[in-house]
Amino acid sequence: MKAKHQRLILALAALAALIGAGLLAASALKDEAAYFYAPADVKAKGVEPGKAIRLGGMVVKGSLRRAADGVTIHFDVTDGKARVPATFSGIAPDLFREGSGVVAEGAFDTKGTFVATNLLAKHDERYMPRELEGMQYDEKTHQMKAGQ
């Protein structure tokens, strides 16, 4: 094989591999990227059951119930405009509580309940889900409002 040809073939192979990778990535991102929804977005746009998303908002006061098995919890998530029922089986983060912010990863079931597979709560002052930055929950009105 001539050296010139070899360089050409190598360059073409690299190019083909990169284009292939780009196409693959584009198709996978379309399927797998989880979009962030607030309850109002869910109500407005609708989310098909089974589609992986992130749901973010505040846990509504008085909505948190623990099932008899001790490991499943039910709660509502609100952004002040809409409420979405959610459920989670597992060990919730310690700072997950009523009136505090949460980002839940999971999907809706066919009945419109959000089944969370993972909960992200505010961890400490310096580590907080990005989506919740600046959000505050008004204790009296049970409304969300933008923070400082």
Added chain:
Amino acid sequence: MIAEAGLAALWLAAALALLQLVLVVFGLAGRKEELLGAVRPVAVSQGLLTLLAFLSLILLFLRSDMSVMLVVTNSHSMKPWLYKFAGTWGNHEGSMLLWVTVMGAAGSAVALFERALGRSTHMATLGAQAAISLGFYAFLLFSSNPFARIDPPAADGEGLNPLLQDPGLAFHPPTLYLGYVGLSVAFSFALGALLTRQVDAAFARAMRPWVLAAWVMLTLGITAGSYWAYYELGWGGWWFWDPVENASLMPWLAATALLHSVTVLATRDALRAWTVMLAVIAFSMSMVGTFLVRSGILTSVHAFAVDPERGTFILALLAIYIGGAFALFGWRIGAVREGAPFELVSRETMLVVNNLLLSVILGLVLIGTLYPLLTEAFGHKVSVGAPYFDRMAGPLALVLMIAMAAGPLTRWRRDRFRAVAGRLLIPAAVAFVALALVVALAWGRIGILPLAGLVIAAAAAVGSVAPLWKRNLRRTPLFTWGMVIAHLGCAVSLGGMASDSAFTVEKLAAARPGDTIEMAGWTLRFTRIMPIAGDNWTALQADMTASRDGGGAVELHPQSRFFASPPTTTTEAALLTRWNGQLYVVLGQETGDGRWQVRVWWKPFVTFIWLGGIMIALGGALALVGRERRGWLMKWRARAAA
């Protein structure tokens, strides 16, 4: 005083870096030997000064000097000394100081120990190293000064993020940074060689040990980080495809590709332009990673500070260095002569396949990591997680493992296809046996990717040791052993990953003291729960005993820890390690009726993941020592003959 001394040392080091750059530029341009003669001492002094600055900061943390801003915001006088010490780099400013310290040390090492490189390329390399350092000195001094004072001094500090309060903090960041920043040497070598137009086999042989050393450290750092996250975060996972993890994986992928292409260049004088390009990409990925982690653009336990100014600063540095390097590449690469050609069936081709696959995986990880940032710029909040990365990187990594087994069994320059296929017969037979076994034992309970992973891990393990077949093991060179052990480590690690995702059994229960939990042959007896106190925390600790199939009972103590400063709760999982897996127990919250949430996993062969990582690093270290020792021996013989 100590803070001022540290700051002065840092300014002096920055000035020396500037001097180093100027000396190289004028020395090389004007061929002034007297200027070039000063470069090496300057580089060494610069390294020593950064070390001095770093030691000053460590001292400030150890003494809990609450007149220093950084100590106030990140430390506490009640912390155990190990965390005062390691807490030095458990924050933005301190970790950037560690970065420039490693950079200075790498520059000193190149000045002191590099002998194989041509004189002018050596000087150009040191000039490039100084140029990169300058940017990071500027970043530290102008936007991240670790020595800033606070007046009046605070009564006490705010404490360290409790998630970081772990022996892992003493080991993971330094090793990772040694690898991360060690790659700057390869970057500087590439720039130096482009400037002097000396890209050849001798250049590759000079660069290889530096790449190997950085790669070994990076491998260790990633392995340690993975295990730390596994036991600290209490989710039972060992890799989360967190953007920050990707930021360490991307330089590793590039460095792994570089390590192999530099070998092709050193042995066969082929792939010249490509190797230079990879050297540039590898450190560029380190810088991209630093940008992602340190700009506050991501939310993560690693992202210490949210400060847009810093993000802009690092982005500007990125643009200058990466853009500059690629411009130089485009300008000079035409002057690099064509390397030696090779046949289609040859080890060179196998290594090209390795490089292509690693590059494609790197590209896919990069796209997945940056995509959320891009969409956010357009107003959509998106997260790209494990499903994307598993689906993209998983299958390609498996193909890569097959190539890894076949590569060393293919001859340099030219081989026959049938001969290679013949050498692969035994690994292929092993693959079939493994396939039959897995299908017979676990069909229907196991996903396609873990199944393929188990089968390919078995075949790759056999293929990895095949190069030793029919060889005199005593006379097998050390670097061949290194390759075999590193490749075997990849197979071991893959086996662990596949086994973990295929066979892990999990149970979530609410139990009260006195209850037992049965799972996967294990009996977990929950004896009692009681409060205990540590140095700067209190905890609720569950006392449990675990026994398997009626065997002896072992005590386990999962905890839920409360830290006062800053107020945080962390989960301390209890781990029970057996040769064939790990039992992982997490204590959750009280359920309100006297029961406690308990989450238990039995993870067969999960430890193989990190064992494999250590083997990979060990293999790299053996290869490094083997090559260098051969160099020393040859020099010694030459001297003896003369």
